[in-house]
Amino acid sequence: MATEAAFTSRPETLAKYLKLDQKGQIMAEYIWIDADGETRSKSREPHPTQHIDRLALCPKTPRTSSCRVQRRSSAIGGSCQSYFCALWAVGVSSVSWLGAKSPPPAKKWMTVDVLHRLPQRPQNAWGRWSTRSSAWHRQLDGKAHRMMSASVAKLAHELGRLETGSEEEGHFLSCARICDTLKEKEYTPEDLPMWNFDGSSTNQAPGDNSDVYLKPVAVFPDPFRGSPNILVLAECWNADGTPNKYNYRHECAKLMEAHAAHDPWFGLEQEYTLLDLSNRPFGWPANGFPAPQGPYYCGVGAGKVVQRDIVDAHYKACLYSGVKISGTNAEVMPAQWEFQVGPCVGIEMGDHLWLARFLLARIAEEFGAKVSVEPKPIPGDWNGAGLHSNFSTKEMRVEGGMKHIEAAIKKLEGRHKEHIAVYGEGNEKRLTGRHETGSIDQFSYGVANRGASIRIPRECAAKGYGYFEDRRPASNADPYRITGIMMETIFGSVA
Known part of the structure; x- marks a missing residue:
């Protein structure tokens, strides 16, 4: 076994393998x-590092495509008025790119498989973009216009890589890997x-x-x-x-852009539980339970915390990657930890939280540990796991901001059910009114009250401005859905 x-x-x-020379290439995960x-x-x-990988004549082969560009053109002086399909421009009669009736933006990378027909008496030219291809093309500055009006053969000779081959009916010119490093x-x-x-x-x-x-x-x-x-x-x-x-990010990004004038700041507190390969929390007895909760929260020392090496490795990895991680601590239940990300502005919050989750899973993988974000991983008298969400706008962060905080909380109260619906699966097991949670069926708020739906930090209440914490989201909730509905409820939806 x-x-x-x-x-x-x-x-x-x-x-040993990470130190090997990459020969000028990079890897993107x-x-x-x-x-x-x-x-x-x-x-x-x-x-690719080379500017032009190859230009070769090849037999016609059927291919599938998600994007096609067709252009009718007449024969002038026996040569085809051709069109370099990686370089979109005027004269395109119809364009369909992932369903959009417009060409991809100029100077964007995309997968391209360009095929140019070479009949004996050419009457038209057509090409294809395909995201199934392994060839990558990019617009070439300064050459696009000249290439579009050139014949296929002339185009190939311009690039200087036309290989010997037939120009009979049914042959195609395949252009691959034209790009800048x-x-x-x-x-x-x-x-x-x-x-x-x-x-x-x-x-x-x-x-x-x-x-x-x-x-x-x-x-x-x-x-x-x-x-x-x-x-x-x-x-x-x-x-x-x-x-x-x-894809919950797309709608979230639209909301963030529409309400960017409010300068929304977010900070998320990701709780999680580290499990062994038998799905038992690390450090728990095989046939029993550890001592009751109490000494584990922010604990130090053997018997109180486990797998701190995973936590520290994750913290360093986040710092290296530029993730805005802002802290870690052991949580109330043994083998449960938390990291915080933020403050982040707008859509950046979801991006950084998801990347931090990915890094944690990858690091735990190397230690043979599983990361659970179940909101109630262990039934009974044990704390669940949440994704407490801190929020403020520029209006809330200045003197007199408490009125904006209270107005926002009032709006959140009116859409309690809508928020619960996107705040994570299995949250009803966690939001019981016990173990530092509010009831899933009842909205509440208070100063320094960790048993409420919304907590206003005591320091903010004393100053009269700052931020508030939504304690309802479960640890497995999607940060794009949390931050998106927060903006929608407080500032309104967008078309």
Whole structure:
């Protein structure tokens, strides 16, 4: 039988391979959130180092595509008035890109498989973009206009890489990997290609239409492989150009942008429980329970806390990646911990919390530990796990801000059920009115009251301005849904 040690990483072996020369390439690990609120990831090399990889004639082969561009053109002097399909421009009669009736923005990375037809007596030219291809193209500054009016053969000769081949009916010119190499630490989401994954394996798409697209939205340094490798947080999109059902970031970002004038600050307190491979909390007796709660909260010393090495490693990884982590502490139940992220402005809150969750899962993986964000992992007289959400606006943070805090709380009271609906699965097991929680069925608020739905810190009440804490969200809640509905309730929805 496999032992627990077999499931953990060997640091000396891992370090040996991480030190290998990457030969000028980088790795980008794309991260997304699946239907069950778990992070998933897959890795790729996002940009080839060569400017032109190849131009070759190849037989016609059927391919699928999510984006097509067609343009009718006439033969002039026996040569085709061609169109370089990686370089979009005027004259395009119809464009469909992920369902949108407009071309992709200029100078954006995207997957491209460009095919140019070469008939003996050319009457038209057509091309295809495909996010299923492994070839990556980018607009070439200063050459786009010249290339669009060139014939296919002339285009190939301009690039200087036309290989010997037939120009008979049914042959195509395939152009691959035309791009610029980016310098280290200059990556933005706009620099990186969209990608895709099998959504039927993550419960995000049916098997007969399984491709789900990954749109980069945030880039972080990679603490596992080191510089210049990167982690890429991505939104999930359907092939018809609509956000995937589980892409909660999209609507949240719209709300944040619409109400940006209020300068919303968020801080989230992520509680979690560390389990062994048998799903037992670390440090708990195999056939019993530890001593009652009391000495474990912010505890120090053997018998009070376990797996502090995971907590410290996670903290350092967050700092390296630029995640705005602001603290850690042992929680009330043994084997339960908390980290805080924030203050963050707007959509940044959800991005940083999700990246912090991903880093924690990856680090715990190396220690052979499971991370549980169940709101009530152990039944009985034990605290649950929450995602306490701290919030303020610029109006709340200045003298006289308490009236804005109280006005916001009044609005939250009016939509208590709507908030509970998006504040996490299984939250009814946690919000019982016991163990520092309010009742799931009743809204309440108070100063320094950890048994209320909303807590106003005593310091803020004394000063008359500051922030408030929503204690209702469960530890497994989606931060985009929490912060999004907070903005919607207080400031209004957007179309």
